[in-house]
Amino acid sequence: MTPAISFENLSKSYAQGPRRIDALRDVTLDIERGDVFGIVGFSGAGKSTLLRTINALERPTAGRVVVDGTEISALRGRPLHRARQRIGMIFQQFNLLQSRTVLQNVAYPLRVAGVPKAQILDRVEELLDFVGLTEKALEYPARLSGGQKQRVGIARALANRPDVLLSDEATSALDPQTTSEVLELLRRVNAEYGVTIALVTHEMEVVREIANRVAVMQQGAVVEQGSVYDLFAHPQHRTTRRFVSSVLHHLPDAGALERIRRVHRGRIVQIHVENRESNDPFLSRIARERGVDYNVVYGGVSELQSRLFGTLTVELLGSELDIDFAISDIALTAAVTELPDRLEELARA
Numbered sequence: 001m002t003p004a005i006s007f008e009n010l011s012k013s014y015a016q017g018p019r020r021i022d023a024l025r026d027v028t029l030d031i032e033r034g035d036v037f038g039i040v041g042f043s044g045a046g047k048s049t050l051l052r053t054i055n056a057l058e059r060p061t062a063g064r065v066v067v068d069g070t071e072i073s074a075l076r077g078r079p080l081h082r083a084r085q086r087i088g089m090i091f092q093q094f095n096l097l098q099s100r101t102v103l104q105n106v107a108y109p110l111r112v113a114g115v116p117k118a119q120i121l122d123r124v125e126e127l128l129d130f131v132g133l134t135e136k137a138l139e140y141p142a143r144l145s146g147g148q149k150q151r152v153g154i155a156r157a158l159a160n161r162p163d164v165l166l167s168d169e170a171t172s173a174l175d176p177q178t179t180s181e182v183l184e185l186l187r188r189v190n191a192e193y194g195v196t197i198a199l200v201t202h203e204m205e206v207v208r209e210i211a212n213r214v215a216v217m218q219q220g221a222v223v224e225q226g227s228v229y230d231l232f233a234h235p236q237h238r239t240t241r242r243f244v245s246s247v248l249h250h251l252p253d254a255g256a257l258e259r260i261r262r263v264h265r266g267r268i269v270q271i272h273v274e275n276r277e278s279n280d281p282f283l284s285r286i287a288r289e290r291g292v293d294y295n296v297v298y299g300g301v302s303e304l305q306s307r308l309f310g311t312l313t314v315e316l317l318g319s320e321l322d323i324d325f326a327i328s329d330i331a332l333t334a335a336v337t338e339l340p341d342r343l344e345e346l347a348r349a
């Protein structure tokens, strides 16, 4: 099946006086039908630029963007207008028409598309019911909360029954509770209407809650992509690790490690646990069999897409030889690495 969206060797440069800014550098990426695809990166990484090439709000300097088999980056005029009606978009600042009611805001894209009046009213009614704002139909945006405004934005974006919804930091202006409610609504848009969602965010929590696949961007390039589970469980690139550690506290940072070392003088190992189907309490069993004590000093185990993974930082206490044996035994069950002791670290520094 053709992907919902393909970026093929996409580059975009801006001239800023004598300087050239490479906002996108040779991005090749597929977003499949039915995906909730997260695009993450720090400020200036090129996320919005990439997203806005999907509905040709930005045009590439080189490469192609193909949406549903059509090269949207090559369209102009009426064909582009028609293609854009298949793509809804929501924004951080909602972008509602302030002088129109909720009903008029949601009806607006239908009027532009030339839908007959009676049908418009039916469709708006259905959409307001879907986003839970039937009661607010005649209110103006200024009288709505942020979460309600974004619900109007979502209803408006869905008006023409798009195949794709683009979300540019749509929850970044909302508090955590409202963010969860809006993400839940987007999940329903994906599940009930089958809409493919591409969402830009700098919050890994958003990706964890809703996305199934993710790409990490840095300086205009995609530095890592994959399933959300793989990215969280095995982040490869330094930037991905920074994003993952912003929401998962499985691994101690340098400061935490220093505090651990101050208190715990034994040998310290990190045990990576993943997808364990067995209920063998391997750590206490091995410790007992090898005559060593253990002390969990840091770590956590999380669940993502119904699969478990995490890292435990553990101090092992006992004779050198017993600890060596215990580490070999643990390695039969889980990935384990021993942290160098402080003297070794100092010698290397």
Ligand SMILES: Nc1ncnc2c1ncn2[C@@H]1O[C@H](COP(=O)(O)OP(=O)(O)OP(=O)(O)O)[C@@H](O)[C@H]1O
Pocket (backbone or CB within 6 Å): 014, 015, 016, 021, 022, 023, 041, 042, 043, 044, 045, 046, 047, 048, 049, 050, 202
């Ligand atoms: N119209 C423009 N003219 C010149 N430079 C631009 C323009 N739009 C974006 N840029 C530059 O392109 C780069 C990528 O910007 P973009 O907005 O895509 O990043 P972003 O990852 O979405 O960042 P943020 O999270 O801050 O929105 C930045 O260096 C930005 O300054």
